[in-house]
Amino acid sequence: MISIEEALTGKVPQAALSYCTQLWVEAPFDFKLTRARSSKLGDYRYDPKTANHSVTVNHDLNPYQFLITYVHEVAHRVVHQPKSRQKPHGIEWKRTFQQLMLPLLRPEVFPDDILRALAKHMKNPKASTAADPKLLQAVSNYDLTKSDGPTLRNLLPGQEFVFRKRAFRKIKTNRTRAVCLDLSNQRRYLIPILVEVEQVR
Structure with missing residues (x-):
């Protein structure tokens, strides 16, 4: 079984590796890299039967997105209290996420354009x-596999496209995501409108 440091090496910026490892030391959890998921970038789960905490992050994220997602999920781990009714992204989580991200808001970790947007976020x-x-x-x-294809925002409702090797039909656009129908299982998903897709002509 590999260590958390080995699992994160090459996935997060090198300048953030020791910090990310320390977060795990302070609040341990099972960590797993997963396949690309169009509905989410990562998640945190708690199993009340085993009192086990687990965090997953999609394997295909670029290092900066991976780092933000990892710390986002670790914040859930830190604030989790069994049988608590606090909101998943409520004030406790927001404060903890802010505290955990603060040491990373520096140019050694993030490029300037991300750093400016992230500081506001x-x-x-x-x-x-x-x-x-x-x-x-x-x-x-x-993004590691950036192409020159259109973004989901560019497509009209009813148009079909391929995203992460799955075929979808765009149904409607919300503010930051689009409701899309997966043509293989007929389920609807919310996909960020800024992702690049392959339009089916």
Whole structure:
């Protein structure tokens, strides 16, 4: 079984590696890299039967998106209290996320464009990066497999596209995400409108 440091090496910026490892030392959890998920970038779960905490992050994220997602989920781990009725992204989580991200808001960790957008985002962090179009755009500039394809925002309702090797039909656009129908299982998903897609002509 590999250590948390080994699991994070190459996934987060090198300048953030020791800090991310220390977060795990202070509040341990099972960590797993997962396949690409169109509905979420990561998640935190608690199993009351085993009192086990687990965090997952999509394996294909660029280092900056991976780092933000990792700390986001660790904040859930830190504030979790069994049988608590606090909101998942309520004030306790917001404060903890802000505290955990503060040591990382420096140029050794993030490029200037992400740093500026992230600093504004952290004044009142939202449930996901996708809910902040400026931050999402800044982070997306560093995607590992960037192409010149259209973004989901460019497509009209009813148009079909491929995203992460899955076929969808765009139904409607909300503020930062689009409601899309997965053509293979007929389920609806919310996908950030700034992601790049392959349009089906």
